[in-house]
Amino acid sequence: MTPAVPANFGRLPKRVTVYEVGPRDGLQNESTVVPTAGKVALIEALAAAGLSRIEITSFMRPDRIAPLADADVLAAQISPRAGTRFVALIPNQHGLLRAQAAKLAEVAVVLSASETHNKKNINRSVAESLAEFRTLIPAARQAGISVRAYISTVWGCPYEGKVDPQHVLAIARELAGRGAEQISLGDTIGVGTPLQTARILEMFLPHFAPEALALHLHDTRGTALSNALVGLQFGITTFDASVGGLGGCPYAPGAAGNLATEDLVYLLHGLGIETGIDLDKLVDAGRLAQSLVGHSLPGRYLKAALAAKEKA
Amino acid sequence: MTPAVPANFGRLPKRVTVYEVGPRDGLQNESTVVPTAGKVALIEALAAAGLSRIEITSFMRPDRIAPLADADVLAAQISPRAGTRFVALIPNQHGLLRAQAAKLAEVAVVLSASETHNKKNINRSVAESLAEFRTLIPAARQAGISVRAYISTVWGCPYEGKVDPQHVLAIARELAGRGAEQISLGDTIGVGTPLQTARILEMFLPHFAPEALALHLHDTRGTALSNALVGLQFGITTFDASVGGLGGCPYAPGAAGNLATEDLVYLLHGLGIETGIDLDKLVDAGRLAQSLVGHSLPGRYLKAALAAKEKA
DSSP: OOOOOOGGGOOOOSBOEEEEOIIIIIHHTOSSOOOHHHHHHHHHHHHHTTOSEEEEEEOSOTTTOGGGTTHHHHHHHOOOBTTBEEEEEOOSHHHHHHHHHTTOSEEEEEEESSHHHHHHHHSSOHHHHHHHHHHHHHHHHHTTOEEEEEEEOSSOBTTTBOOOHHHHHHHHHHHHHTTOSEEEEEOTTSOOOHHHHHHHHHHHTTTSOGGGEEEEOBOTTSOHHHHHHHHHHTTOOEEEEBGGGTTOOTTSTTSOOBOBHHHHHHHHHHTTOBOOOOHHHHHHHHHHHHHHHTSOOOOHHHHHHHHHHHHO | OOOOOOGGGOOOOSBOEEEEOIIIIIHHTOSSOOOHHHHHHHHHHHHHTTOSEEEEEEOSOTTTOGGGTTHHHHHHHOOOBTTBEEEEEOOSHHHHHHHHHTTOSEEEEEEESSHHHHHHHHSSOHHHHHHHHHHHHHHHHHTTOEEEEEEEOSSOBTTTBOOOHHHHHHHHHHHHHTTOSEEEEEOTTSOOOHHHHHHHHHHHTTTSOGGGEEEEOBOTTSOHHHHHHHHHHTTOOEEEEBGGGTTOOTTSTTSOOBOBHHHHHHHHHHTTOBOOOOHHHHHHHHHHHHHHHTSOOOOHHHHHHHHHHHHO
């Protein structure tokens, strides 16, 4: 018999969705441009491991993000697959048309909570981003396409420092009001610590169902999983992660960035939470990701698993 | 005004002691033999950063652990320092005599909860280790020396797999009964996840004051800080860590082992918990540790901080 969860541990969800961002957010921040066939193989390996939502590319202007310049060609090569939803980031109506041409069931939009980061990242003010999304989100929904909205720099901004969670909440409510079904809150620079995460969620949860939120945590200072644990204790059921921690930290070359999918899945399974993911197959996908970018990735579990296999 | 801690976050201690194991546990598992002068510089850098308890070496037989063969010479070169307690690991009465000669105020003993690991690590059965400590601990206490006892493989054994926490509890109570003032529970292979940690602590806390326990967590699969967070939520006030994550994982070369001190301190400070540690000075100690062993260390915060400094 499994012993009961200790009284002061918090309630945990029974099942969690891991939203895989490696092929888009990860590869976008790698200096190596991976050939389309390699990306297709990686996406297929991730789907085979049981990832049910995979962000495969970004429909930005092809000259803006060289590693993802093959977005349309790539998306056309990804076959529909039962149990897996493929997603692409879109910046505007033109991006939506490209996502429709690729027959994607879901798109994502992104803006930052802090003005300077949004300006440097997207070259728009926060108000300009919101104005765009006010028509873009309903247009996607009318086309039968689901929408998630990323809000970056929620735990802190590399240029402005502290970010007011009330300001983030106002942005999130505006996006949800326009039809975004899930708001992914991003600790873009990996400065978050658990009490801050608890305070942010305490502020959000009176206004959002836990299922309407996702946490996009970075492991730059090692705190991603402890923040994820707080999210779980507050009932959050979707977490973003990148295979092997692909992508690193764009603000500190050589340092960790995106939470590694294997580390997250190991934590979740250890908590008795179902994910539908096969961790061994995920390690295979991580090994493939390493070979595609030509260097080792920062994920802890991946390193340990590959070292153990080498030794065996 | 600081907002209140959310109701379901748990109570956190106001102050935590970080027990630094890098110079002993870290260097013991490094292939490079660091010269005594380098060790002295590292220990002084750690003390200067505000670490109040530092395990400096091990009084094993010098031919057993080549990286720590200079134990007596090293200990003689460490000057007493207000606010810092220096500790050494001892295996037996002879080790105690050497610790007394070095005028150390605290010693540590170690055994594993699992037979096979204890046999391979210490070449004794668990019963033989306990028999030794039954006289060794009181002898140290009678000499006015504090004693901590490590129990290894509490979360799992690399040879036997699962470990029964009730068996660990029996060992811990025996050691405490003989005079060990603190029991450090070790996740030696870094397999622990937070619910398991909660269950272990729930079993221990009816029998131990939180201050009489320490958590010695490894980050092999990325879960060390999330386990530490659970420890904090249960009121634990002492956590072991190794500067930069020095020592790696002896079971999986290249992978992470000991929790990195900087990652732990960043988490603690983010939770508003006092440590007395200056994180910038700790990064300096981490940089020194890297130069002494001649390779980069796995600590997340250290990597991010050094990358940011290089970029600046």
